[in-house]
Each structure stands twice: as structure tokens, then as C-alpha cells.
Amino acid sequence: MKRAGRRTTWVAVVAVLVVGVAAWLVWPSAPEIRVQDQMITVVDGPKDDQRVTLDASFFPPAGGGRAPAVLLAHGFGGSKQSVRAEAVRLAQAGYAVLTWSARGFGRSTGQIALNSPDYEVKDVRQLIDWVAGRPEVRLDAAGDPRVGMAGGSYGGAISLMSAAHDPRIDAIVPQITWHDLADALFPNATGQGPESGVFKRMWAGLFFSRGGPTPDAAALAGLGAQNGQDRQDGEDGERQARQPARPLTAEEIRCGRFLPEICDMYQQVAESGRATASAVETLRRSSPISVPGKIKVPTLLLQGQRDSLFPLSHADANARAVAATGAPVEVAWFDGGHDGGNGEVDWLYGKTLGWFDRYLKEDSGAARAGGAFTVTRDGGRDPGTRRPVQLHATAAAYAGLSGSAQTSVPLSGPDQQVANPPGGSPASISAVPGFGGIGGGSGLNLSVDMAGQSAAFDSAPLTAPLQITGSSTVKVRVSVNTAADGATGEDTSTENAPGGDASGAASEVTLFAKLYDVAGGTQAPILPEGLVAPVRITVPEGGSGEAMVTLPAIDHRFDVGHRLRVAFTTTDLGYSTPAAPAVYTVGLASPAVTVPTYATLRTPSTGPAWWIWALPLASIAVAVALGLAGRRRPAGEHDPALESVPLRIDGLTKAYRNGELAVDGLSFTVEHGQVLGLLGPNGAGKTTTLRMLMGLIHPDGGEIRIFGHRVVPGAPVLSRLGSFVEGPGFLPHLNGRDNLELYWKATGRPAEDAHFDEALEIAGLGGALDRAVRTYSQGMRQRLAIAQAMLGLPDLLVLDEPTNGLDPPQIREMREVLIRYAARGRTVIVSSHLLAEVEQTCSHVVVMRRGRLVTAGTVSELLAGRTSADGSGTRLEDVFLDLIGDKA
């Protein structure tokens, strides 16, 4: 029965394993996508006379048939390899995907024209022509494929620009990209336009260096950007391959792969730090701002919250531009951007796929995930991995950077004097372009304001939490401190943005506005996402200038007790600042900051997982079931007829694990006052029988009754059984006395019933009783164990080889103890090999062999029977050997 159960268990385990492995093997894996590399020749340029070869890869859709196409564009400094992984995923999702290295990047020829309508946009139109000729691509009309475009940064801008110039494009998903490149590089938070903007020199330098001539750009390109956007993934080899063996010409060293006009423009503005009208014109030709009303396709704008290059305001401007045409627009602010953050690659992919499913496959089943506006928020840390968790708050409509409501938070602070250090150094730090990824996200607060360069205006501690979503505004008043101004009035540096230009009627003041979260105490103030708003304010001679400053768009929760702090610094590491030293007085024109809130943004409540309750309840139910199923309540507990029979064994059977019978149909009865010898050779089943007698092992058949009570494990009648079987069992760290006392206490019976003194006398250990048992000899343990068996003077005493390890006097004494014990009406069972001993001690014997009863009776009968047969006096030994030899 037991063996059968064991086998069943194994069969079940193996079956589960086999099913699991089979499921693993059979489980549908993602279909394999076979990439087709393709060199596509296009003709572009203002006069359509430049031939450029584009290095492209085509990923046919999984599942065959005609499928919608997606053009995946890469970021600045990348190549078609940068977007390969996403392309494969889209192809597996059933899209025909085309990736290509834009002109001037990767193995493509041509020069970088910054997504110019004359160059890159024309290239994309011809790529769409090529896609339209593919048999795998679904067509809306002849030559008009069903096609979407997606990409990040540089690739996002080409998506927008292409959608404006090619009506065949049906949906776009631009990520972390610009609306106005001029404004991105020359921002002015007063809203006066890039001509008066502050040059974002560090980002601009990094951005342009990625199109530069040396492989060093590869090292820079890896910094800062996430998601394979604006990054050079595994491009080193490719770059080396196309590096000409000849030395670079001076022009190539100077401009890398840029179009010379772009190169000249950049060098001019980077040197002066001011945007010229022609530079603004050039940059805007590459920007969606130049094509108002022309982007009429469903647009999903994914913009990073940690992005000091193309901040959220660019996505906002793009959203407004597209929405003005009536096309559907959705906006998501995710945890990422050019300054690092999580990146949320999988989530962005899911959003992109959902958008294309909706507008390219027109899959009505592709439910709108969330609303038109999604913001990624900090969801604390995952308790298991200790990693940050993102929550996605959604709103049904996108209301722009001014939020769905505005609150005015009063600020206080006197007018403060701040210094512009000569040469603009040391500079305050907000974010370090290109190194944002190092911090790994939200935890690191890089911002440092230099002493004496910052004016701060604090709110009172908040009495309720304030979630700001969008751009706050504050009105600032600045005047130039003329006393400090007089000495350095002349602008002698190459920096063309004089801080204290006293020569004209008006001077310009460059400031960087920041909104801090001040927790107080020892904590450094937090600058959310490391974003600043650069402003350039014109201050009339002797007077003061005022400006409404739009602070950076953020999504940030200010906790109760925290303060809002609006700070104005004169320097920032990432920007060009005036070299001339100056002192300004900065104050608030109106003592409040207007903050946008977005009440309709809701984080879907996850609630506690269902299994928090279900699992423990289910497991407890299983546990209870296991416990109840294991209970056995055998009938026939008590047989009153046998009330006075100390021991009756009836048909007892026990099999070893291998099926061999250790005890085979054993039956015998022991009466009162008997000293029974249980005899048998090794392996006869004596010990097994005694173990069953003690309730230690379960019989396979038959039963044992002690005083009529059936023996089962833990049967109360066992309290009338004293036993010593297969050696002593003591706690080695306790002394002999404690062992006996604790054993008796464990029986739960009254101490006065134990008869310790008599037991200890039998043990005869003397002073050794107070030594730890581990120091005892074998004989001492043996005697202590027999004493333990006699504790409480049990009615039935079972001793297995009691004389092992005893010396002859002790053996003799033990014999007398046993005889006396039985003489008091109790019953003793002794199992032994020492036949002479048994002969002298026992009144009865039971002889076993191979689990079976050979004979049972009194010693005298046994001896007499043999005597009569042999005709001579005999010993038990002879009888025993005869008995077991007979049937050998």
C-alpha cells in the first residue's frame, strides 16, 4: 500500500515535469523575422540633383500577407542599427518595418542637413515610394502605402516633418523631439523668441559633435540619451569601416559629415552665443514650427520628463499644432528623455504599437490605453527588487502646460543682489547634459547653486500636498546695480551677451529661473528633473526690467510641510552666460508663483493584489484538509475480554520497503507475571515486533493489544508500558538525573508515581548521575535506560538486550531485578541473544525465525520436550539451535 502510494507520487511528479517541458517546447515562440538589407538610392537637394545611397533594412511582417508599414527613424548619431530591436518587435507584431541610416549617418552617403525639407524629407518620400513597391505592404491607393512613422529625437523630428510634407503618411509617433530647434538651442522663458535666447551651449555642442568627423563622437554619443535614441549602438565598427584610409581634409575635420551651410551656421552661433536671424531661419526650416497646419495625421507625442534638450514644452507646442488641424493627438510624459531616467522602453513600445494598431490596422479592439494624456509618476519602490516603480496617471483630455486649473502660491523674500561672476565661472549646476544617465534616474540631485549668484523666494510650508503638472509662471523684476557696473562696462569678451552693457541705453540680464522643492531640515532642496528656465531680460538704463517667466514644465508632488522656492541664478553650466562681471538686484514683481494643477490626472488604483487574501486562505484550507485526511480512527480500540491480558499479538505482519516480510503473521499471548524471553537469530523480526509494540511503526496487518487496548501510535495504554529497545536514548547535554526527571515530566504524570528512588537504585550510577550523559560509558547509559523504562513501575516492561555492556555482577543483579519485578504481578518481556541468561531469567519463551513464530511456551516445557527426545539433559541453547536449524 505504502509502496504503491510512493510510486503514484513519483508518477505524478514525472508527469507534471513531462507536461511542463512539453509545454515549454511547444509554447509558440515569437516568429523569426528575416531582415533584408537594402541600399536604396534617392535623389534630393534643393534642385533634386544629389544622389545619395541610403543603407536600409526591411523587416517583412510576421504572418505574411499585406500589412501596414512603419518607418522607424533613428536618433542623432545613431544608425539603422539603433532601432533594430524595436523594428523586429514591430515586425513580429505584424508590421512591415523599414529602418534606414539617415544621410550622413552609418553607411549612408550624403551629408547631414538636420531634417531639412530639401534633403532628409525628400529621402523619406522616396523611401515611402520604395515601400509602396513591396509586395508585403498594404496599399491605400496605387503608390500610397498604409504607413506610419516613429522615432526618437532626430528621428521624431523627421517623422513630424515627413508627415507635414507627405500626405501618404497615416500616423506618427514622435518621441523626445523638438517643435522649434531654434527655441530648443536658444530658449528664452520670457517668450521673446530665440533671437534673444540664451545659448544652450553644452547640449548644442554635444548634439553637433555627434555628426562630427572623429570616432570620439561614439564615446560621447553613448552618454545621456536612452532608448537607443541619439546613440551610437555598436556603430564603432561601421564607422571604422567607412573611415577613409586617407587623412581627413581640413573641411572634414571642421565639419564632419555636416552640410557646409549647417556647419557654418553652427560655428557662427556657437562662437557668438547669440542666434542670428539666418540661423533661426535655418533651424526653423528643420522644425515643425515651420509647417503649421500641415501635420494632419493622428499623432502620439512621447516626451521625456528628464529632458533639458527638448523639454516638455516642445511636445506641447507640437500637440497644439497638430490638434489645430483636427487630427487626433495624444501626449505622454514618460520617465526618461535626453537626461536619462528609466526610459520605459517597453511601455513606450506598447504605446507606439497601440497607436499604430489603432490608426494603421484600424483595429477597433486596440483599446485606448488610458486617456489622451498620460504622465509617468513615481510609484515608490518595488519591495522585492528595490527598484523604482512607475505609475501611469491618465486624463481623458490634454489641457497643455497650464494644466486644468491654476493656483497661486504666495512667495516671500526681499529684493536680493546677485553677482554674475567674471567669465561666468564658477557656474551653478542644474543638469549636466550628456551625463544625466549616470545618476540612473530620480534619486540623484545634481543641482548646485553657487553662493552669491542666487536669489531665492520661498513659500510658506504647504498645508496640503501640491501636485504641479505643467509650467508655473512667476513675474520677476530685475535691475542692474550700476555701482558695480561702471568698472567693467566694456564688453571685451567674445561673448556677445553683455551682462552689464552700460554703453547702450538698455542692458540685458541673463538669469536662470528654477522651482525648487524644499523639504527643510538637513535635506538639500530638490530641483525637479534638473530643469531650469533661462531668461534674458532687457533692463532700461537706470530702471528695472520686468518679465513673466515661464518655469520648466514638470510633474512633481510637493509634500505637506515642504516649501516651493523660486530661485534665480546668474549662471548655469549648460548655457552661455555673460563674461562681464555684474551685480543685479532681483525681486518679484508680484509675490506669488502661479502653479498649474491637473485634477483629472488619475493614477489607476491597483489595490491590493487578490492573492494577498486568496493564497493564504487556500493554503490554510489545503493544510487543514491534509491534516484531516491523515487522521485514522480505527475501530475496535478496546476489547474488554482481554482486559487482563498484558499482551496479545495477533497475526502481526510488517513488510520491509523491498517487500520482504520482517514479521509474518506473528501471534502470541503474554500473561500476568510472566518473564517472557523473545528469542530469535538476527533478522528474526524481534526488534521490529517490539517497535510495533511501542507504537513506533505501523503494522501492515494484524494487531497488538495491551490489556485489551489496541496499540496505535500514541495510544494511552502505552503509558503502562515501560520500554528499552535498541539502546538508550538520552539528551547528551543533560545529566542522568535531569534526563530521567525531564522524561517523567514529559509523560505528564504526577511526580510521586515515578518512583525515582527505586529507578535510580537500579541504575546504580551514584555520583555519575550529575554528570552529562555524553560522558557516560555504554554500561552506564544502559543502566540509566533500564531505570528510565522502569520509571512509574509499568505493568508491562519490555527490555531489548538489557544485559549488553553490563559486567557479570550487574548482569546477575539485573536478573534478580527482573524476576522480582515479575513476581509483583507485572509482566516482563526480554529479548536477548544470551540464551543462558534467558534460561535463568525467563519463565516463558517465544522463539521467532524470519518473522514467524517457531514455538512458544514455558522454558521448562521447552527443555522437557527436548530432554525426552534426546534422552539427556539439555540447555536452552541446544533447543534453540535445533529449533532454528530445523527449518533452515
Add this chain to the structure above:
Amino acid sequence: MSDANGSRTAALPGGVAGGSPNGSGPAAGTGPSAGGPGSGTPGGNGAARGYAPGRTLPLGVEIVRQFKRRRTLVMFGLLLALPWVLVIAFKLGAGSNQPATSLRISDLATEGALNFAAFALSVSASFLLVVAVALFCGDTVASEASWSSLRYLLAAPVPRDRLLRQKLVVAMGYSAAAVICLPLMALVAGTLAFGWNDVRVPGTGEIIPALDVLPRFAVVIGYALVSQFVVAALAFLLSVSTDSPLGAVGGAVGLVIVSNILQAVEALGSLREFLPTFWNTAWLDALAPQPQYDGMLKGVAVSVTYSAILIAFAFRRFRRKDVVS
């Protein structure tokens, strides 16, 4: 009492329920005192006088049996000494290091008693406490089996379910004492060494008043305890299944190691949430400025789930087991 002394027959005067003879015979040199050798309780279950299954192996007895063991004393000595060792380590290292600049839990340990206790708990919870709990729960039955004392307890008889229950309660008690004594001693050591200061939260560096965080600290200790349930239950199951105490302890520790390794396999995704060790560090959430209990709830759920089933299996197995040691 019937005088059936010396009778060698099964025939006994009626009315003697237990059939047990009065053993006041003078033949016994070591003669028993006046009390009988154990009279059967009339009409009862055949037990000796004074025997009741519900009174066997009292908790106090089991506690004493286990307490005097060297293993118990060494483990408690180690747990109580560890905070002082850490204090010495920080004091020795203090000279070479300027005050904490970063906000890791180890850098903030010297901020005050509670910070120190949190640190001590964080460094010991993943392994030392696991070993302690595995030791107390894994060794309890297996060591009795290896000493052979188990069979005498069972033949006493202590009913099997009761033996297991009492042993489980005592082993859990010792485990709980081990898990509790370490942070408490760390509090004492931290107070003496670094003062009773407010808590500085790792990661953000915020300060929480010590009295505010004290109840949360109790939650932390409670959670640390509950999260060790799985180890305790598995060790107990193994203890019941094997005669080798080392095997039971090692098996339970091995499970924790395997679970920790699997936890590092991110490809398993959310399946990892059901690994027994996945939520072991969730107690850190209780010390955040805004305590979160979601992870701890999940941890408790997983822990209770595993341990209930493992313990049920332990009882079932022990009930059916042939004790051959």
C-alpha cells in the same frame, strides 16, 4: 486494590478494571512504595493513573530540554554579540572615514540607535537569522531522532501530533526570540554607542522622530519574524523527514539560497513574486517617510501560504512515519 500478587494466570478477580496487580509484594528488594504500579483508569482508555495525553510534554519541559544545549546558547550568544561587534567595527572604522556623505543604510548606521538597529537587521536578516531559524526548527525533531530519545518520548506515550505541536511551538518560540533579540540588543548597543537619535531614512536622508518610528520598528521586527516562517516550516518538515539535524538545517538554508538565486533571474518576471524570499526586504518600506505596507502584506501572504502547507505536510508525514531511528 485486588490482591493478585504473584498470579501468573490471566484469570483475575472481576472488578479490577485495569487488571493490574497491586505491586506491594515483599519479594521486591527495591520494593515499591505503597502506591500501586499504575492502576488503569476504570472504563477509560487504559492509561496509567495520572496519564492524560493533553498533559504530555509540557512546553516548559521542552524549553528546558532545548535550552541547555550548546547549540542554543552559542546561537543566542552570537546574536547578542553581533551588535557589539558591529559597534566596535564602526568605532574602529570611524577614524578613517568622514561623516556619512551618502545615504545608504550602512552609511547611516551610526546616526543613532534606531538607524543602527535597522542596519543590524538588514545585514543579518538575509543569512544569519535564516540560519538561526533553520537551526532551531530544523534540529528539533531530527536531533531527538539522532539521540534515539524520540522513540522513548513516543512510547511514553506523547501522541505524535502533540509532540510535533509542542516542539513546533517551542522551536518557533526560540526562533522568534532569536529574531527579536538581535534588533533589541542592537537598539541597546546603538543607544549606548551612538545615542538615542531620530531616524535618518536611507535614500532620502529625511529625519523621522524616534518615537514616531518606534511602533513601525515593531512592525519591522514582526515582519522579519513572519518572513522567516517559510524557513522555519521547511526546516521543520525536513526535521521530521530525516534523522540528520544537519540535513534539515542545511536543506532549509539551501532553499533560501536557491530562492535568492532565482530571484536574480529577472526573466522570471512577476513569477518571482511568489518566491519565498522575494519580499524579505520589504520591511524597509516601513521605515520610509511614507510607510508602505503593500509589499509587506504580499510577503506575509506568501510566507503564510508556504508555511501552512509545509507544516501540514510535516504533521501528515510524522503521523504516518515509521520511527526506526
